Amino acid sequence: MVFRRQLLAATICVTGCFDAVHAFAQTAAEPAAKPKPVRHAATKAATPSRAQHTLASGGRAATDAPEVMIVTGTHSSNKRARNSTSPVTVVSGATLRRSGQMNLADALTRTYASINVSTMGTDAGALTSAIRMRGLTPNQVLVLVDGKRRHTTGNINADAGPDFGSTPVDLNMIPANSIDHIEVLEDGAAAMYGSDAIAGVVNIITKKQDHGFDASFQTGANAYNGDGWQYQVNADGGMKLGENGFLHISGQVYHTDHFVTKAMDNRLNGYTPPGAANEQYTGNVKVSPYSNQIMSTPEETRENLGIEWGKQFTPGINFYGLITYAHRHAEGYENYRLPSGASNSVPAYYPEGYSPLETNEENDYAATLGLKGDNFMGFNWDLSTTYGADEDKIGVKDTVNPNLYADTGYSPQKVRAASYRMSQWTNNADFRRHFNIGHAVPMTLAFGAEHRLEEYQIKAGDPASYIDGGSQALAGLTPQDAGKWDRDVWAGYIDGDFKLTRKWDLDFAGRFEHYTDVGNTENGKVSTRYDFNRRVGIRGTISNGFRAPTMAEQHYSAVNVGPTTALGLLPVNSPEAIGTGASKLKPERSTSVSGGIVLEPVDGFHIEADVYQINIRDRIVQGGVTTGEAAVNALQQMGVSLPAFDAQSANSVQTYYFTNGASTRTQGLDIKADYMFRMHKYGNLMLSMSLDLNRTRLHHNGTSSTGDALLNAENTAWLTTSYPRSKIILNAFYTYKNWDFNIRQTRYGETTDMMQYQDWTPTNATCGSQALENSNQCFYQFKNTPRWLTDIEIGYQVTPRWHVAVGANNVFNIRPRKVPGVVNQLGANVYDSMSSQVPMTGGYYYGRINFKL
Secondary structure, three states: OHHHHHHHHHHOOOOOOOHHHHHHHOHHHOOOOOOOOOOOOOOOOOOOOHHHHHHHHOOOOOOOHHHOEOOOOOOOOOOEHHHOOOOEEEEEHHHHHHOOOOOHHHHHHHHOOOEEOOOOOOHHHHHOOOOEEOOOOHHHEEEEEOOEEOOOOOOOOOOOOOOOOOOOOOHHHOOHHHEEEEEEEOOOOHHHHOOOOOOEEEEEEEOOOOOOEEEEEEEEEEOOOOEEEEEEEEEEEEEEOOOOEEEEEEEEEEEEOOOEOOOOOOOOOOOOOOOEOOOOOOOOOOOOOOOOOOOEOOEEEEEEEEEEEEEEEEOOEEEEEEEEEEEEEEEEEOOOEOOEOEOOOOOOOOOOOEOOEEEEEEEEEEEEEEEEEEEEOOEEEEEEEEEEEEEEEEEEEOOOOHHHHHHHOOOOOEEEEEEEEEEEEEEEEEEEEEEEEOOOEEEEEEEEEEEEEEEEEEEEOOHHHHHHHOOOOOOOOOOOOOEEEEEEEEEEEEEEEEEOOOOEEEEEEEEEEEEOOOEEEEEEEEEEEEEEEOOEEEEEEEEEEEEOOOHHHHHOOEEEEOOOOEEEEOOOOOHHHHHOOOOOOOOEEEEEEEEEEEEOOOOOOEEEEEEEEEEEEEEEEEEEEEEOHHHHHHHHHOOOOOOOOOOOHHHHEEEEEEEEEEEEEEEEEEEEEEEEEEOHHHOEEEEEEEEEEEEEEEEEEOEOOOOOEOOOHHHHHHHHOOOOOEEEEEEEEEEEOOEEEEEEEEEEOOEEEEEOOOOOOEOOOEEOOEEOOOOOOOOEEEEEOOEEEEEEEEEEEOOOOEEEEEEEEOOOOOOOOOOOHHHOHHHOOOOOOOOOOOOOOOOEEEEEEEEEO
16 A cells, blocks of 8 residues: 555656755765854845755755745745645746756746747747746736846737737846745736736745855757757855845856757758749859758847845844846847849848848846835834836847848948837835734735836837838838837735634735726735645635736837838827727736645645636737728828838738737646655655646637737637647656756647748649638648657765756757648748747757855
8 A cells, every 4th residue: 555655656746846855865965054044034034044045056955945935925924835825836946957947937947837938939039038827928927026026028029929919027137046946826816916917926036045155057058959059157145244134146147059940941952842932042152951040049148147135224124125137148040031133132242142130139137125124013014116127229130221222332231120128116015914803813914005117118220220121130110119108007905814713714815006008907816725634625716817008018019111012010009000990908807716625645745736717808919900091091190101002002001009809718727746755775756746737718809990800710829729738747856875866757738820821832722812822811730749858967966065967958859840841931940939839959968067155
């Protein structure tokens, strides 16, 4: 019977819970214990123990990181993840480190079943990391740092696809080595935190140690491809500020080269299928068929800095703060332009053709200052102010404006296409007190207020980037697109957590918010948990939530004008958009229901299973497509100079805008479990498993002013099936003496996309009365079949201070399924870039050295 229990435990476990495995096997490897840090009110609740500190820094620990007190999804001060009313998972810094990934977003994807990223971003959108949770968009995930709302990126993803319109928090701009652990709340939490908390909340908890020094160096490359070389250097340390304060500083430098999928361009490979429209390059310049490097990852260099402190101001009042800064330079390939003979070629500059590079010069910074105390009329209180901003200069290099060159004989080869700035200033006042109602019912009462000022700015590109059709790869934004906008958000909340009996907990939360641009929202949440005994508990939540339209969704516009065509994304609030049928954007509204069971059938064997349903109405999507004379009039009213269009050629002019155009229902199941085998002198083995089953369906498809459906089959698939139907992570972490071994198996479920037919489609193939190629009515259904990935890491504690590790992610070089030629644009786009399934980068091998004092 015992063997059967252990066998069951070995097959069901949860990711993020395996760091305690060092507890019994590695105690002897620890250096002599240092004096305990001074505990003071500014940091007492959040300061991890020394064992937790070694966990985050790569050493060996004697505690289980998921058992730290959580601060996410609750206002109580004594909740742990496993006894929380709503499902909360703790991912330790050591778990993220053992993922082998150098970027925080990638590390979370590798270790957390409910979070994914797209296989590949496109255009400038590829230069910003964006996570998706529970099948929803990056805009529907709220990110906090130490419980404070983090500002979003200024770089909007303006490309069609599942991330269209998103301006998420870029996790990679936070120093990874400043992170102690991450708390992920898998529940709608708008009543507690406000807008965006529909899919869940990611709360990054930073290190607050007043002692020690940690450093690491990691390098690796995509071995099977021979490129994508990376390195990262991290260092962080703490010191005391007097007898009752701390200062912790973290720094990071990161670089990665391009990873390029080697694919042949249809125009250069010497073959065209019978009847296809693709034209072969027949010029005299010798060009490699692998010249098109569009399907690749960006080259990136990034420097991150974090400074955090806490200090007793007066007895009972403490001063704290956090400053982060990051600079990034990134470059992403665009489609290869052919040598002389093509319409966009300029032989004087590029006789052998050229591959434009979109660039991002980015500065991201944030500062939090606060005072908190523990006795204001019996209340704990916290007053804070946070200012954060993200500034992006989007450019194009190795490019040309061919029409400008034809007119003037000159064109710059490097231009600034646009500049974005998104800033957020948040002020909070929070109060909390523990009561006993009638000396019988313990209660935690929390309430507070928030003011947030958001500003969004667009600057036009250099004139050469937009005049005469604009620069190749990315036409710049025009003066008509530029502007500066702001809004105020006022909010108040109240939360009551009642311990009705020793076994029954009940939590009520309500929140009111007023936006100066989109009006009022009222949100509520009721959560409850009942523990039948120490081995069986049940929990459930019902809540409503919202996501206010972002400033970018309301004001972003982009107009590209060519010699015979024009395409314009109109700002939805503009008179021009309203004249073509647009209406003011409303907040997305959601209703979430979840229920789960928490089990510990035998000591140390933890199981959690939660089902959920998220209904979202008024989802913000692309819509309002207008062509012909109405589109021409709208662009001319914006001040855009257009070529002379007659009634027939005006059909090549098109405009569109953001609109509340769809309603969806997302249903899913999360299962997590873990068990550790303590084998004494033979070491310890922690087994873990997590599973996310997920399905989104379209329940309402809005209509345009002409009565046409806003979403076609392609758009619908991006919302509903581009996210894996399931994801399973199985992890085994074994320690023996000075050795540690980690093996992770990840199964990504199927994704399905409806893809447009491309240049290898026969020219006589039709869709109704239209050509099948580039049709927006008939699509090819492409399924990315399930894939298993295997990751392995082996580490050795050389001395109590030095630890080395080597590892391989995706040992067997598993790639996404390749798309057929008829939907492979130019032959160089061999994978479905809209899928959030297996990364296209294949096998990655690395080595890492850790040092600590």
